[in-house]
Structures are given as C-alpha cells and as structure tokens.
Amino acid sequence: MGELIMLFVGAALVNNFLLSRFLGICPFLGVTRELKSALSMGGAVTFVMLVTGLVVWPLQHYVLDPLGLGFLQTVAFILIIAVLVQLLEMFIRKMSPALYEAFGIYLPLITTNCAILGLALLVVGEGFTLAQTLIFALGSAAGYTLAMLMMAGIRQEMEFADVPQAFQGTAISLLIAGLMALAFLGFGGLNVA
Amino acid sequence: MVSSMVTAGAVMGVIGVLFSIGLFYAARAFHVEEDERVELLTNMLPGANCGACGFSGCSGLAQALAAGRAQPTQCSVANSEQLAKIAEFLGVEAGPVERQVARVMCGGTSAKATQLAGYVGLEDCRAAHLIASGPKGCTYGCLGLGTCVQECPFDAMVLGPDGLPVVDESVCTGCGICVQVCPRGIMQLVSPEAPLTVRCVSPMAGKQVRAVCQAGCIACKICERVCDQDAIHVIDNLARVNEELCNGCGACVEKCPTHCLELTDGQVRVLEAV
Known part of the structure; x- marks a missing residue:
C-alpha cells in the first residue's frame, strides 16, 4: 500500500509530466488562459490517461508479448489513443458545446499529446502490474491537472500585472513555465521511486 | 518472418475493426444535430x-x-x-460588391533607391524592418524581401527583377493579407478602376526624399499646378489623388520629375506567366 502511495506521489510531483518530463507542453500553454478550461483539459487528459493505461496494459501483456509483436507498440498505442480521443470529442461535443469551442484544436491534439503516449510507453517499460498502472496513470493525471491549474491561476493574475511590452503574451508564459519547472525540481528531494 | 508480418497485420486489423465498431455506436449515441x-x-x-x-x-x-x-x-x-x-x-440581399486590388505604393527599385547597408538575415521584411528600420536609405520604402509575396494565399504576387513586388490584378482578390504583413504600409487596397497611383508613401520633405531615392515624391507640387481638375494635392509632403475628380488625363504623370505617379487607366494589370 505504502509503495502505491509513493508511486502516486512520484508520478504527480517528482516526475510531473509537464514540469519534470516536459511532455504535453502544447495545451499547457494553449488552454491555460483561464482556470475553468484548464480544469476541463485536466479532466479530459485524466480520462484519456486512465483508459489508455487500462487498455494498453492488457494489450501489451496478453496480445503483443505472447505473439512477439513488441515492435507494434507505438502504432497500436497511438491507435488506441486516437480512438479514445475521438470518443471523448464526441462526448464533449454532445454534452458541452461551449467546452468543445473552448478546447478548439487542443482537444484533437490530445491524440498526438506526448504525455499520453509517454504514459503508455512508461507503463509497459517499467513493467508495472495492472494496479500499479492504474495508480501511476491517476498520479500522472493528477500532476498534469495540478500543473495546468497552477499555470492557469498564475496567468489569470498576470492579466492584471504590468508586463513589459517585450514580455507580453507567450514570452511571459514561457518564463512562468520555466520558473514553475524550477520550483518542481525541489520535489526531487522527496526521494521516492 | 513472414508469419510475424501476417500476425502483426492481423492483430492491427482486429484492433482496428473492434475500435471502429465501437466508434460507430458511440457516434450514434453522441450524435449532434447540426445545421445542414x-x-x-x-x-x-x-x-x-x-x-x-x-x-x-x-x-x-x-x-x-x-x-x-x-x-x-x-x-x-x-x-x-x-x-x-x-x-x-x-434569402438575403447580397448588396453591391466593390472589388479591390492590392497595389504597391513604392517605386524605389534597387536601381533608384539608395541602399545604406547590406542585410544578411531572415528573408522577411518584418525582421529586416526591426533592425534600424531596414537597410534602405528610405525608411518608408519597400524592403524588397517579398514577405507579401510569400504570404499571398492566391499566388497573385511575384517579386520583380527590380526588387519590388508586382501584383497580378486579375488574380488578386483584395483579401488584404499583404497589407497586414507589410511592415512599411506600402501595400494598399484600391479600386482597380482608380486611374492614378502615387507610388510613394514617404512623408519626408523633398530634399530628404531625394537624398535616398530617385523615385520618391519630393512634394514639388508640379502635379497640383498642371491638374485642371483640381484632383491632386500635396498634403504632408506627399501627392494625394482625389479619385472622384481625377479623369486620368495623365498631365501630372508627364510632368512629374521623379515619375512617382503612374497612370493605370482603369486597366487590370495582368502578369505574364513567370
């Protein structure tokens, strides 16, 4: 049990997908203009990460490994992610057209989001059990959502700040992202798996 | 080897078919009515x-x-x-459509405009403009790096051999993208029927213009004097045409000492195939 908690914390903070592994940066800058859409993006990524983990694991261990088809990993995983994102897109479009508009291009872009493929490859690469996979996916998704929310919170405050002209827009966002990544380096001292 | 290729194909095929069936039903369940x-x-x-x-x-x-x-x-x-x-x-009225085309409001060809320095860098006028307003002597003139040509979505522009872009007015749709990207404001949208074009945008005094370009408007006011329609006036060191009064007689074009006026005669200018 303790090991699983450490796995969760490790995935969420120490090896945060956005701020330590630097995967999936695209929506990190694109959809963090306001808290609400950042939270929704976190939710969408959480769903895709969880289901990807849960589908990829049996696929790898019960289909690809026994047949000696390890080389199909990337193609098969991308296929699964694409299908899941498609499903998610239909669902969001039906349930919340406003959210669908807010996500814009970033929703289909989850398909090519390296955070998701990264998770799938890490899960099989580290040789996790199914329970570990679940916890790892949950932790990673929580860390992702946390970083998104922090970024969105800071950027909302930045709206009222007097940013020098040369730094306005993307420049200041990249600076913030860099400083946050530095801060997250501090979690390295937690020394978990 | 062959057998693993077959199994690989089969596995991917099965996964693909399973997923597409799943998506088919999902698409039905989450179908959204759209305005057809x-x-x-x-x-x-x-x-x-x-x-x-x-x-x-x-x-x-x-x-x-x-x-x-x-x-x-x-x-x-x-x-x-x-x-x-x-x-x-x-079921609405379309209303009148006024066609517009983009025109190059600069006559400073590489032969006529002074070059102060060489420019080695990003082949983009916007970048060149940022560095001390570009390598040209005239800080208002065309930089000639062809950003407008690259950005034109309709391939209606080419960079001429004299260093100035040329618009094919039969292809130009007047979308105004070149107007937006030009850092110098040289591209302007005009009616293709406009008879007279002033190919200079420099508001500098005549002496300063002459120092850097042989084709700029030097605000000598000869055009004002020869125009019998009162259609052209030098305002802020630049000749400006009142298109409603101009009858395209071309008197000013003949007299203009720097040839910065151009008679277009209402002709749509078409480029030869390049």
Missing part, C-alpha cells in the same frame, strides 16, 4: 481559407452565415456570381 446549411455553405464559399473575412477559414464564415452573424459580402474572394448564389440560398 453549414456544410452546403462551406462548399459554396471559395474554399481559399484565407481568413480575410475575420473568421477561421471558410467553415467559420459558413457557420456565421448560417447563424445570421455575417454577410456574404464579407468574403472578398468570392466573385459576384458566387456571392449572389450564397445570398439567394440564405
């Missing part, structure tokens, strides 16, 4: 996706049209026939 006019309208629009209308491409404008938030004439690319069709489809 949007797709029809998208097909009726020119499909240039240039964004000149202010929407995200043709489908964006189609959505706005269907919702009544836009007018067909906002599309500057479609010709009057296409616009009439769209207007009829929507």
Whole structure:
C-alpha cells in the first residue's frame, strides 16, 4: 500500500509530466488562459490517461508479448489513443458545446499529446502490474491537472500585472513555465521511486 | 518472418475493426444535430481559407452565415456570381460588391533607391524592418524581401527583377493579407478602376526624399499646378489623388520629375506567366 502511495506521489510531483518530463507542453500553454478550461483539459487528459493505461496494459501483456509483436507498440498505442480521443470529442461535443469551442484544436491534439503516449510507453517499460498502472496513470493525471491549474491561476493574475511590452503574451508564459519547472525540481528531494 | 508480418497485420486489423465498431455506436449515441446549411455553405464559399473575412477559414464564415452573424459580402474572394448564389440560398440581399486590388505604393527599385547597408538575415521584411528600420536609405520604402509575396494565399504576387513586388490584378482578390504583413504600409487596397497611383508613401520633405531615392515624391507640387481638375494635392509632403475628380488625363504623370505617379487607366494589370 505504502509503495502505491509513493508511486502516486512520484508520478504527480517528482516526475510531473509537464514540469519534470516536459511532455504535453502544447495545451499547457494553449488552454491555460483561464482556470475553468484548464480544469476541463485536466479532466479530459485524466480520462484519456486512465483508459489508455487500462487498455494498453492488457494489450501489451496478453496480445503483443505472447505473439512477439513488441515492435507494434507505438502504432497500436497511438491507435488506441486516437480512438479514445475521438470518443471523448464526441462526448464533449454532445454534452458541452461551449467546452468543445473552448478546447478548439487542443482537444484533437490530445491524440498526438506526448504525455499520453509517454504514459503508455512508461507503463509497459517499467513493467508495472495492472494496479500499479492504474495508480501511476491517476498520479500522472493528477500532476498534469495540478500543473495546468497552477499555470492557469498564475496567468489569470498576470492579466492584471504590468508586463513589459517585450514580455507580453507567450514570452511571459514561457518564463512562468520555466520558473514553475524550477520550483518542481525541489520535489526531487522527496526521494521516492 | 513472414508469419510475424501476417500476425502483426492481423492483430492491427482486429484492433482496428473492434475500435471502429465501437466508434460507430458511440457516434450514434453522441450524435449532434447540426445545421445542414453549414456544410452546403462551406462548399459554396471559395474554399481559399484565407481568413480575410475575420473568421477561421471558410467553415467559420459558413457557420456565421448560417447563424445570421455575417454577410456574404464579407468574403472578398468570392466573385459576384458566387456571392449572389450564397445570398439567394440564405434569402438575403447580397448588396453591391466593390472589388479591390492590392497595389504597391513604392517605386524605389534597387536601381533608384539608395541602399545604406547590406542585410544578411531572415528573408522577411518584418525582421529586416526591426533592425534600424531596414537597410534602405528610405525608411518608408519597400524592403524588397517579398514577405507579401510569400504570404499571398492566391499566388497573385511575384517579386520583380527590380526588387519590388508586382501584383497580378486579375488574380488578386483584395483579401488584404499583404497589407497586414507589410511592415512599411506600402501595400494598399484600391479600386482597380482608380486611374492614378502615387507610388510613394514617404512623408519626408523633398530634399530628404531625394537624398535616398530617385523615385520618391519630393512634394514639388508640379502635379497640383498642371491638374485642371483640381484632383491632386500635396498634403504632408506627399501627392494625394482625389479619385472622384481625377479623369486620368495623365498631365501630372508627364510632368512629374521623379515619375512617382503612374497612370493605370482603369486597366487590370495582368502578369505574364513567370
């Protein structure tokens, strides 16, 4: 049990997908203009990460490994992610057209989001059990959502700040992202798996 | 080897088929009713996706049209026939369409304009303009790196051998993208029927203009004096034409000492195939 908690914390903070592994940066800058859409993006990524983990694991261990088809990993995983994102897109479009508009291009872009493929490859690469996979996916998704929310919170405050002209827009966002990544380096001292 | 290729194909095939069946049912369950006019309208629009209308491409404008938030004439690319069709489809008046074309308001060819320095860098006028207003002596003149040519979505522009861009007015749709990207404000949208063009935008005094360019307007006011229609006036060191009064007689063009005036005669200028 303790090991699983450490796995969760490790995935969420120490090896945060956005701020330590630097995967999936695209929506990190694109959809963090306001808290609400950042939270929704976190939710969408959480769903895709969880289901990807849960589908990829049996696929790898019960289909690809026994047949000696390890080389199909990337193609098969991308296929699964694409299908899941498609499903998610239909669902969001039906349930919340406003959210669908807010996500814009970033929703289909989850398909090519390296955070998701990264998770799938890490899960099989580290040789996790199914329970570990679940916890790892949950932790990673929580860390992702946390970083998104922090970024969105800071950027909302930045709206009222007097940013020098040369730094306005993307420049200041990249600076913030860099400083946050530095801060997250501090979690390295937690020394978990 | 062959057998693993077969199993690989089979496994991917099975996964693909399973997923597509799943998606098929999901698509049914989450089906969203859409305004079917949007797709029809998208097909009726020119499909240039240039964004000149202010929407995200043709489908964006189609959505706005269907919702009544836009007018067909906002599309500057479609010709009057296409616009009439769209207007009829929507049951609205198309209104008059004023065709516009982009014109190069600078005559400072590489032979006529002084070059202060060489420019080695990004082949983009916007970048060159940022460095001390570019390598040209005239800080208002065309930089000649062809950013407008690159950005033109309709291939209506080429960079001429004299270092100035040339517009093919039969292809130009007046979308205004070149006007937006030019850091010098040299591209301007005008009616193709406008008879007279002043090919200079420099508001500098005559002496300063002459120091850097042989083709600029030096505000000598000869055009003002020879015009019997009172159609051309030098305001802020630059000749300006009142298009309503100008009859295109060409008296000023003949007398202009720097030849910065150009008679277009209402002719649509077409480029020879390059």
